[in-house]
Amino acid sequence: MDQPATQFHPSRVKAAGAASPIAAALPYLALLLVGLAFPLFGGGYWGVIATRACIYWVLVSGLNLVVGFAGQIAIGWVALLTLGAYTTSVLVAGNVTPAFPPYLGLAVAAIVGAIFGLIVGLPALRLRTFYFAITTLGFATIVTQVALAWQSVTGGGVGVAGPVFPEPFDSQWSFYYFCFGLAAICTWMTANVAASRFGRALTAIRDAEVAAEASGIAKPALLAKVFMFSGAVAAVAGGLFASLQSYITPDAFTIDLSILFFIAILIGGRGSILGPLFGTILLTVLPEFAAPLVAWSTFLYAVLLLVIVLAIPGGIAEMLDFRNRRPLESDRAIVPRPDRLERLLGTAPDAGLLTLEQVALSFGGVRAIDGLDLEISPGQVHGLIGPNGSGKTTTLNVISGYYTQQSGAVRLNGADLPALARHRRAQMRIARTFQTPRIVGSASVLQNVMIGGTIDGQCSFVESLLALPRHRRDEARLRDTAMLALEAVGLERLAAVRADRLQHSELRFTEIARALMLRPAFLLLDEPAAGLSAEEIRRLGALLLAIARAGTGVLLVEHHADLIFDICHHVTVLNLGKILAAGTPAEIQSHREVVSAYLGG
Amino acid sequence: MIASIVSSGVAIGCIYALIGITYNVMFSASRVFSFTAGTLGMLGGVLGSLFISRMGMPVAIGLLLALAGGAVLGIVTEIVAVRPVLKSLDQHLYVLSTLALALMVQQFTAIEWGTDARPFPRLFDISRDGLDQQFWLPMLACAAVIVGLELLYRHTLIGRAFLAIAEDSYAARALGLPERRLRMASYALAGVIGTLAGFAGGEMLLAYFANAPMLTFYGFVPVALGGMGNNRGAVVAGLLLGLFQQAANFLVGGVFASVAVFTVFIIVLLARPEGLAGASLQRRV
Numbered sequence: 001m002d003q004p005a006t007q008f009h010p011s012r013v014k015a016a017g018a019a020s021p022i023a024a025a026l027p028y029l030a031l032l033l034v035g036l037a038f039p040l041f042g043g044g045y046w047g048v049i050a051t052r053a054c055i056y057w058v059l060v061s062g063l064n065l066v067v068g069f070a071g072q073i074a075i076g077w078v079a080l081l082t083l084g085a086y087t088t089s090v091l092v093a094g095n096v097t098p099a100f101p102p103y104l105g106l107a108v109a110a111i112v113g114a115i116f117g118l119i120v121g122l123p124a125l126r127l128r129t130f131y132f133a134i135t136t137l138g139f140a141t142i143v144t145q146v147a148l149a150w151q152s153v154t155g156g157g158v159g160v161a162g163p164v165f166p167e168p169f170d171s172q173w174s175f176y177y178f179c180f181g182l183a184a185i186c187t188w189m190t191a192n193v194a195a196s197r198f199g200r201a202l203t204a205i206r207d208a209e210v211a212a213e214a215s216g217i218a219k220p221a222l223l224a225k226v227f228m229f230s231g232a233v234a235a236v237a238g239g240l241f242a243s244l245q246s247y248i249t250p251d252a253f254t255i256d257l258s259i260l261f262f263i264a265i266l267i268g269g270r271g272s273i274l275g276p277l278f279g280t281i282l283l284t285v286l287p288e289f290a291a292p293l294v295a296w297s298t299f300l301y302a303v304l305l306l307v308i309v310l311a312i313p314g315g316i317a318e319m320l321d322f323r324n325r326r327p328l329e330s331d332r333a334i335v336p337r338p339d340r341l342e343r344l345l346g347t348a349p350d351a352g353l354l355t356l357e358q359v360a361l362s363f364g365g366v367r368a369i370d371g372l373d374l375e376i377s378p379g380q381v382h383g384l385i386g387p388n389g390s391g392k393t394t395t396l397n398v399i400s401g402y403y404t405q406q407s408g409a410v411r412l413n414g415a416d417l418p419a420l421a422r423h424r425r426a427q428m429r430i431a432r433t434f435q436t437p438r439i440v441g442s443a444s445v446l447q448n449v450m451i452g453g454t455i456d457g458q459c460s461f462v463e464s465l466l467a468l469p470r471h472r473r474d475e476a477r478l479r480d481t482a483m484l485a486l487e488a489v490g491l492e493r494l495a496a497v498r499a500d501r502l503q504h505s506e507l508r509f510t511e512i513a514r515a516l517m518l519r520p521a522f523l524l525l526d527e528p529a530a531g532l533s534a535e536e537i538r539r540l541g542a543l544l545l546a547i548a549r550a551g552t553g554v555l556l557v558e559h560h561a562d563l564i565f566d567i568c569h570h571v572t573v574l575n576l577g578k579i580l581a582a583g584t585p586a587e588i589q590s591h592r593e594v595v596s597a598y599l600g601g
Numbered sequence: 602m603i604a605s606i607v608s609s610g611v612a613i614g615c616i617y618a619l620i621g622i623t624y625n626v627m628f629s630a631s632r633v634f635s636f637t638a639g640t641l642g643m644l645g646g647v648l649g650s651l652f653i654s655r656m657g658m659p660v661a662i663g664l665l666l667a668l669a670g671g672a673v674l675g676i677v678t679e680i681v682a683v684r685p686v687l688k689s690l691d692q693h694l695y696v697l698s699t700l701a702l703a704l705m706v707q708q709f710t711a712i713e714w715g716t717d718a719r720p721f722p723r724l725f726d727i728s729r730d731g732l733d734q735q736f737w738l739p740m741l742a743c744a745a746v747i748v749g750l751e752l753l754y755r756h757t758l759i760g761r762a763f764l765a766i767a768e769d770s771y772a773a774r775a776l777g778l779p780e781r782r783l784r785m786a787s788y789a790l791a792g793v794i795g796t797l798a799g800f801a802g803g804e805m806l807l808a809y810f811a812n813a814p815m816l817t818f819y820g821f822v823p824v825a826l827g828g829m830g831n832n833r834g835a836v837v838a839g840l841l842l843g844l845f846q847q848a849a850n851f852l853v854g855g856v857f858a859s860v861a862v863f864t865v866f867i868i869v870l871l872a873r874p875e876g877l878a879g880a881s882l883q884r885r886v
Contacts, residue, residue: 123867129693138863146860148856266697298704298708302700302701306681309697
């Protein structure tokens, strides 16, 4: 169980809470040694238990990406185990086709598993949590029923013999090493993914979906890959399971097993590899120590699930996360360093103008925006002010694709922006922040910022799984850029800290750093000064001006009139979805209606 | 054959509809779907068989005790699995906490009651031609619940308070409605409806612990297709589901009926995630 290739680079991140790669790898190495040496002290029966734990982990490691990272409540994953077990057994037994060699059968099962993983998983793209949970549960029931009824193939209730793997994996311990090896490979692969842009994108989908979209993460494509991977390893686990059981019937695949897999992940902690690994071992071994309780094991798992959800939602991983319990300095100031922007943003090609022409949108009878004209130029800060409900955020949401205007046009350099294609805004280098910061609380500040650069990664999912060179280059580059962005906004010292430990103002600057990762041609900011101190607002102003000087067009939605008039080149005042006034800050400040209606002069 | 498809289809459809209504009553009070809905249905059958067959109680007493048991489970659900996680709705913890509670009850039943399907007593000692009581009992229960809920919601103060909470719990609280007590009352009511479904359908479904996940799934189909919180939609969709399932059962066999129901469910959901009736737009940004 190798150490993930891309942990924090110690020479670069020496901030509070950073883990050295060696310390991070220690638990894996310890498990690797214990696993390799296990046959020396374990008796025959314990060999079966250990083999079973390895097989379960092969499945759980993949499911962990679905449940723990992407946050999809797939509770019926035993269906994939069943499918893999029957596919391998039936192919190897040869009662439908000519008999397959066992390894080939296992490979075919992996392919079948990938396909069905995709089929079971895809509804997650359309359905909300409970709906998705129910559909996976329904699928699990159906698969067992089919296995029971399709007698000519599956043997029905009588069952079918599991595959026997030929030499060198035919004895108990050699088969154990085979399963252990696969488990180790799965650990290594999922740890690679977890530490890649794909892993970060998954946690973003889980905890901050709108931020994921704004960073250009295409949820369907990403989830499809993860479901296929998870389905494939689950089916492989099924083939191994059938071999370990030596004979399988539909009874072997109860929903209880599914619950075990699911709970192992939650006990371990979402977004962790090591936690669920320990969770799996714990849940596999525990019933062996409490023989009288075996009948009650599922009941106890359920109790455990309830306790975890109510008392320790972070699971083992969070309980063991001592680094993030050390207190942070209490008087830490955010000191942006705009001089870093030049290196970070480079010289972007001229993106042209971002223009809104006669844009109108109403919700029911309320005209949220009503014939709005707006022109945002590169290198300028454009202020958008107005009372609550005047359409400022709605305007921002139309530009970033959350709403579609009912009439009028939103154009970038003369071309219409595609309606509702939110994640494609990032490719056009339009970045945004949110009124309430959308952050992955359980990830580090650095990882949060790296999410912003997801679309600049070049390696594929498979390359990340195997930690191929392009994956490492991607990660190194993203990490460097993210550190640069953090230095630019003044948060580099917090890079390794869990984001949910930050103060509100620091979260706002984190969001700006994340948006800067896109090297945005246009940066849309939704009340970035809300909740900031006067000093922080001043620094924010200087930072935004520097961003504009680097060539980015900034659209600033704000209530702090001082900030607007200090830094904007152009100000538009909205009222009831219409433009009340537009012009330079000086013109607005002397505009009679604006002053009386809004500025309170 | 058509007659038996229709009678069993409508009867089983009524049970699904009632479980759907159980989901809805809990959902209206808390915006939460609970995995315990099907468990309540299972308990209706098990408790009925326990009280009447095994303990020999009169039918009326057995019914009352079973319903009381359901009400208790409803209240426990609210206290243990819903209230503690209501504040963190974003994380969807309720899916897990209600699943955990449902599993606990199901496993407890499996161990204490047994894993075999046991017979449910015939409630009325009558035998005459026409529709058998195992078919008309669920229909009667379904009709009674629909009429009862209609009367409750339209004509009583507490029913209107339920509606107020369902419509806008924040505003209802601001008006001084005791939201928490009303939520508990809703869960108790849901418990009664769920167990009534299982009790009335006891002869068809038997007293069997594995009815819990089955009803959790098939009872949710009417909710998903009829629209969340929409009881009329649930009844229509539940009846259609029952008829479709029984027809498929007779025509192509049980397993393929299940596969057909599941496939139709997924396809309809994917095409209309908001259900066949109703649409909602959530503000996310």
